[in-house]
Amino acid sequence: MSDIQAARKDTLRAAARWYALLCSEEVTAQQKHAHAAWLAEDPAHTHAWQEVEKLRRQFQAIPGTPALDALQIKQRQGHSRRAVLRGFALLAAGSALGSLAWQRAPVDSWMASHRTARGERREYTLAGGTQLVLNTATALDVVETSTTQLIRLYAGEIFIRTRNETGKVAAAKTLQVHTEQGTVVPLGTVFTVRKLGTSTQVTVLEDEVELIPQSGGGKTQHLVAGEQAQMSSVNVEVATASDQADSWTRGLLVAVDWPLNRLVAELSRYRTGVLRCDPSIAGLRVSGAFPIDNTDRALSAYSKLIA
Amino acid sequence: MPVSAENTPLAEMYSAHHGWLQRWLQRKTGCSWQAADLAQDTFLRILTSPSNSSQISKLHEPRSFLTTIARRVWVDFVRRDALEKAWLEALKHQPEPAAISPEEQALILETLFQIDEMLEGLGNKVSQAFLLCHLEGLRYAEIAERLGVSVSSVKKYMAKATEHCLLLMCEEPL
Numbered sequence: 001m002s003d004i005q006a007a008r009k010d011t012l013r014a015a016a017r018w019y020a021l022l023c024s025e026e027v028t029a030q031q032k033h034a035h036a037a038w039l040a041e042d043p044a045h046t047h048a049w050q051e052v053e054k055l056r057r058q059f060q061a062i063p064g065t066p067a068l069d070a071l072q073i074k075q076r077q078g079h080s081r082r083a084v085l086r087g088f089a090l091l092a093a094g095s096a097l098g099s100l101a102w103q104r105a106p107v108d109s110w111m112a113s114h115r116t117a118r119g120e121r122r123e124y125t126l127a128g129g130t131q132l133v134l135n136t137a138t139a140l141d142v143v144e145t146s147t148t149q150l151i152r153l154y155a156g157e158i159f160i161r162t163r164n165e166t167g168k169v170a171a172a173k174t175l176q177v178h179t180e181q182g183t184v185v186p187l188g189t190v191f192t193v194r195k196l197g198t199s200t201q202v203t204v205l206e207d208e209v210e211l212i213p214q215s216g217g218g219k220t221q222h223l224v225a226g227e228q229a230q231m232s233s234v235n236v237e238v239a240t241a242s243d244q245a246d247s248w249t250r251g252l253l254v255a256v257d258w259p260l261n262r263l264v265a266e267l268s269r270y271r272t273g274v275l276r277c278d279p280s281i282a283g284l285r286v287s288g289a290f291p292i293d294n295t296d297r298a299l300s301a302y303s304k305l306i307a
Numbered sequence: 308m309p310v311s312a313e314n315t316p317l318a319e320m321y322s323a324h325h326g327w328l329q330r331w332l333q334r335k336t337g338c339s340w341q342a343a344d345l346a347q348d349t350f351l352r353i354l355t356s357p358s359n360s361s362q363i364s365k366l367h368e369p370r371s372f373l374t375t376i377a378r379r380v381w382v383d384f385v386r387r388d389a390l391e392k393a394w395l396e397a398l399k400h401q402p403e404p405a406a407i408s409p410e411e412q413a414l415i416l417e418t419l420f421q422i423d424e425m426l427e428g429l430g431n432k433v434s435q436a437f438l439l440c441h442l443e444g445l446r447y448a449e450i451a452e453r454l455g456v457s458v459s460s461v462k463k464y465m466a467k468a469t470e471h472c473l474l475l476m477c478e479e480p481l
Contacts, residue, residue, distance in 0.1 A: 016470035059441040069397035
């Protein structure tokens with residue numbers, strides 16, 4: 001490698017480090033100044049930074065959530081270059097295998113029976129009297145079997161209030177919420193379930209629920225009122241819940257000392273179009289109650305606040 | 308393919324080996340129309356890549372060169388196909404039936420493919436951290452929590468992934 005190439009590599013590495021620092025919510029004003037000074041130091045630095053911006057723009061050009069899901073689905077299927085090449089080598093071994101590679105993956109034919117659009121909120125009463133509220137951008141199916149009332153949550157967030165104090169739908173019928181990560185069984189009355197990218201967030205508002213991660217080897221986790229948990233497909237992490245976890249059912253997003261980028265991310269769930277936060281102000285702390293039925297108002301209220 | 312009419316090294320290669328390559332691909336894939344597509348794409352890739360085109364006249368073993376390129380074409384094809392299926396799958400799970408025009412769809416898929424290619428070879432947590440930050444707008448603390456690592460690891464992952472992507476972006480296109 002020539003010296004010029006080596007120097008260029010070093011500059012790109014430095015740009016990458018700056019970027020990782022600036023994306024952090026903990027970046028200080030001093031560090032931002034230092035970054036500006038670094039940029040001004042050498043045209044090569046500015047040039048490298050333009051590449052960083054180019055990289056960022058690629059991500060801004062695509063809808064975040066489905067893009068992330070798609071990349072994760074593909075990663076799980078393991079189509080790395082090496083794996084595909086291995087497949088290619090295998091195909092050479094016998095033509096009987098040949099056509100397999102072209103077969104389409106099985107496609108679920110379901111269309112979720114209950115859904116809300118972005119910014120929409122909808123309330124249902126299920127058989128047995130369970131109250132179900134769907135938050136923005138939510139999709140689920142309700143499946144009734146003889147022993148279970150099963151809610152399959154595919155996306156979004158739900159609030160559930162069971163009529164029966166033990167969380168049962170009827171004498172011999174249990175309510176269950178299934179997500180990609182596992183099962184939520186209420187042992188009481190009021191809780192919310194939110195589907196995040198690779199985890200499921202459960203918040204208990206009254207009584208208790210039980211969480212069973214999909215691949216947790218039968219492990220279960222009890223959650224009591226005031227607790228919030230992140231369930232992955234293998235385990236559960238419990239934390240204290242904010243007491244405003246269900247404020248969305250009343251049309252409000254309540255932020256208490258949140259960094260601005262979290263507020264922006266939460267508000268953007270309720271609106272179409274892309275909402276992003278400049279990294280230079282992403283870490284500003286913010287508190288307040290924001291109307292989610294009118295996110296434009298929430299945003300303009302907030303812009304006035306920081307202006 | 309326009310080159311077949313001209314007297315260029317690629318045109319010669321095309322007439323001498325195209326049939327063979329297509330049969331070779333058919334044995335590999337077990338499907339004649341896929342083999343025809345892949346063979347065509349292989350020559351197209353050589354045609355559109357200056358570094359590949361310039362090598363042709365110096366080749367001792369054109370068939371091994373062709374199969375090397377054909378393998379890459381195949382790998383890209385399978386990865387694109389998998390990504391497209393994953394994308395359609397992901398769209399189905401979106402609560403809102405998305406109104407995406409075919410043009411937008413093609414652009415999104417191309418971008419996704421580029422991102423996926425760039426992140427290839429990075430560790431799972433490194434690429435997850437990078438994607439969660441950019442596509443979900445998560446804070447480092449939230450990413451750390453999701454991945455079960457420290458916040459300083461997230462920062463390291465971000466730097467590593469960014470550097471990896473920048474180096475690829477600034478490489479000579481192959």
